[in-house]
Amino acid sequence: MIEVRGLTNQYLDIDLTRRTWKVFTVDREDCMSYLGGKGIALSLLYQRFDQVEQADPLGPENLLCFSMGAFLGTRATCSARFSGVTKSPLTGIMVSSSCGGPFGEALKTAGWDGMILSGAADHPVVLRIDEQGVRFQDGRDLWGLDTVEARKALHIQPREGELVIGPAGEHLVRYANIRSGNRFLGRGGMGAVMGSKRVKAIVARGKSHRILPADEKLFERTRQRALKYSSRNSFSRRYREFGTNANTDYANKAGFAAVRNFQDRRMDGLEQLSGRTMKEQYHTVHSGCRYCSILCGHKGSYPDGEMKHIPEYETVGMFGPNIGNLDGELIGRWNDLANRLGMDTISAGGTIAWAMEAAMRGLRPSELSFGNTETIEKVLNDIAYLRDEGEELSRGTRWLAGQYGGAHFACHVKGLELAAYDPRASWGQGLGYAVTNRGGCHLGSYLVGPETMFRFLNPYSTRSKAHWVVFFEDIFSAVNSLHTCLFSVFSVILEPPAARIAPRFLLRLLMQRLPRTAEAVMDWSIFSDYYRSITGYPVTMKSLRESGRRIQVLERYMNVRLGVGSKDDTLPGRFTSEGETRHKRSSVVPIDELVRDYYALRGYDEQGIPTRQLLEEVGIKP
Numbered sequence: 001m002i003e004v005r006g007l008t009n010q011y012l013d014i015d016l017t018r019r020t021w022k023v024f025t026v027d028r029e030d031c032m033s034y035l036g037g038k039g040i041a042l043s044l045l046y047q048r049f050d051q052v053e054q055a056d057p058l059g060p061e062n063l064l065c066f067s068m069g070a071f072l073g074t075r076a077t078c079s080a081r082f083s084g085v086t087k088s089p090l091t092g093i094m095v096s097s098s099c100g101g102p103f104g105e106a107l108k109t110a111g112w113d114g115m116i117l118s119g120a121a122d123h124p125v126v127l128r129i130d131e132q133g134v135r136f137q138d139g140r141d142l143w144g145l146d147t148v149e150a151r152k153a154l155h156i157q158p159r160e161g162e163l164v165i166g167p168a169g170e171h172l173v174r175y176a177n178i179r180s181g182n183r184f185l186g187r188g189g190m191g192a193v194m195g196s197k198r199v200k201a202i203v204a205r206g207k208s209h210r211i212l213p214a215d216e217k218l219f220e221r222t223r224q225r226a227l228k229y230s231s232r233n234s235f236s237r238r239y240r241e242f243g244t245n246a247n248t249d250y251a252n253k254a255g256f257a258a259v260r261n262f263q264d265r266r267m268d269g270l271e272q273l274s275g276r277t278m279k280e281q282y283h284t285v286h287s288g289c290r291y292c293s294i295l296c297g298h299k300g301s302y303p304d305g306e307m308k309h310i311p312e313y314e315t316v317g318m319f320g321p322n323i324g325n326l327d328g329e330l331i332g333r334w335n336d337l338a339n340r341l342g343m344d345t346i347s348a349g350g351t352i353a354w355a356m357e358a359a360m361r362g363l364r365p366s367e368l369s370f371g372n373t374e375t376i377e378k379v380l381n382d383i384a385y386l387r388d389e390g391e392e393l394s395r396g397t398r399w400l401a402g403q404y405g406g407a408h409f410a411c412h413v414k415g416l417e418l419a420a421y422d423p424r425a426s427w428g429q430g431l432g433y434a435v436t437n438r439g440g441c442h443l444g445s446y447l448v449g450p451e452t453m454f455r456f457l458n459p460y461s462t463r464s465k466a467h468w469v470v471f472f473e474d475i476f477s478a479v480n481s482l483h484t485c486l487f488s489v490f491s492v493i494l495e496p497p498a499a500r501i502a503p504r505f506l507l508r509l510l511m512q513r514l515p516r517t518a519e520a521v522m523d524w525s526i527f528s529d530y531y532r533s534i535t536g537y538p539v540t541m542k543s544l545r546e547s548g549r550r551i552q553v554l555e556r557y558m559n560v561r562l563g564v565g566s567k568d569d570t571l572p573g574r575f576t577s578e579g580e581t582r583h584k585r586s587s588v589v590p591i592d593e594l595v596r597d598y599y600a601l602r603g604y605d606e607q608g609i610p611t612r613q614l615l616e617e618v619g620i621k622p
């Protein structure tokens with residue numbers, strides 16, 4: 001067994017067209033600047049950006065990078081995670097995705113910190129990777145299998161972890177995902193990119209390398225602190241007990257429920273789909289990522305006798321109220337089906353909801369209608385196999401609205417469908433959707449938490465929102481690069497003694513009115529201490545945040561080169577002009593003001609372009 005202190009810095013460069021591979025290294029400076037995970041992956045693609053910029057996302061020129069980060073293999077809390085980055089076939093801009101499946105640990109303990117796939121194979125292949133390198137195997141027998149069948153056919157051994165695509169990826173559905181165990185690289189169509197390269201699966205065989213922290217004492221001290229914080233933090237405790245579906249309890253009251261393609265913000269009977277109800281109905285047990293100290297993942301026994309994964313809040317929202325459905329069993333079944341087919345449930349649900357409303361308004365004929373659950377299973381299959389109207393639905397909401405009209409209620413940003421949080425209930429979340437680099441993603445800054453769940457910020461005010469979006473974007477980008485789980489952020493920053501002893505009203509006041517002072521009470525040294533203890537690199541809390549900012553700006557700059565600008569940093573008309581819903585509070589998001597504030601804080605010009613001075617400051621060469 002080879003011992004590694006933190007990082008191997010060894011990456012694989014795999015050319016699928018030529019069936020060759022070679023090893024390259026990432027130097028210490030780049031590691032300190034970009035940390036790992038999402039950050040390093042973006043920086044590697046930026047080094048070859050002349051190619052990526054011109055590439056058709058589904059053409060052989062596009063690059064698909066997987067990057068592991070420093071935490072993997074160390075037993076750090078929530079450390080099973082790794083990132084994928086590519087140019088998205090759904091949005092046409094950069095997309096990153098984080099996953100907690102077993103592939104990460106297997107690749108890392110095979111001695112590789114990541115890999116880049118380029119070109120395309122001339123027939124389906126399976127890549128087998130171990131400490132010796134890469135073997136190309138014929139994958140034709142597996143092509144056509146769903147993700148569960150394919151995993152079985154791969155005969156995965158205990159030392160191994162896999163990435164696999166389903167029929168949706170093979171058929172280039174623009175929002176196809178990649179599966180690893182029961183976790184997914186979910187958003188932006190990474191599965192279609194893998195399918196376009198004709199890679200059905202990648203299997204890594206690990207445990208030839210042992211990953212040890214450079215400073216074991218500091219590592220253990222930090223781990224104990226992280227365990228303590230996450231065990232007492234109320235957000236973590238709720239997720240541990242009810243999964244992300246704990247959010248359903250807030251959805252009606254706060255008014256962020258996505259109902260019938262976001263026509264409404266609350267729905268009677270929604271409690272039938274809450275995490276609490278599902279826990280009772282399906283006798284749930286934990287099923288999370290390895291080394292997790294929060295355990296948001298659950299599975300349960302459904303009445304059909306099967307043990308299924310309990311859908312995430314976002315899936316429940318998009319396959320539930322957003323299409324007029326309150327049947328939890330059906331949502332569990334469709335979630336399972338989408339996972340087998342290999343497609344993102346948020347984009348699938350959002351696209352189906354748009355088609356329902358377009359049909360209702362006579363814009364586009366469809367067999368779909370709100371509340372009619374009979375057709376959903378067939379449509380999900382049709383999307384994956386490009387049959388009937390599924391062929392059009394496979395292209396996503398933006399494309400459909402471009403063909404048929406209805407852009408006003410096409411609930412996406414930059415082509416990425418919104419998750420089940422209505423921004424009219426959470427203006428900071430609205431700003432997050434509008435400016436998050438990968439498009440309408442809820443996890444760019446997630447202000448819906450501080451605004452509606454912890455109630456630190458007034459959800460219907462513009463005050464300080466740009467500040468907190470910038471802050472959480474920087475921290476989340478760093479966390480997605482370390483790489484650990486975003487869900488640990490709230491326990492890390494809100495549980496240290498200073499934040500705990502500060503009276504709640506004071507914290508509220510500071511966050512709302514003096515955000516810089518509020519930041520000083522927060523403490524994310526668990527993340528920097530972990531990184532320093534694992535790698536031995538002199539990373540501090542301040543430099544960690546600076547790395548997050550650099551990663552954020554780099555991603556923005558790459559997107560600007562791909563055509564993104566101020567015209568794209570906005571919300572669909574529904575959220576900026578339709579104030580009346582069945583929620584008691586009328587609200588539209590004042591998005592222009594919010595975005596203006598955000599640009600000023602970020603150092604972007606009024607077109608939303610990072611200024612030369614900003615690029616120099618963070619060390620990005622244009």
Ligand code: SF4
Pocket residue numbers: 078079100287288289292293294295296297485486487
């Ligand atoms: S909190 Fe959930 S997503 Fe995060 S590492 Fe744990 S199980 Fe995985």
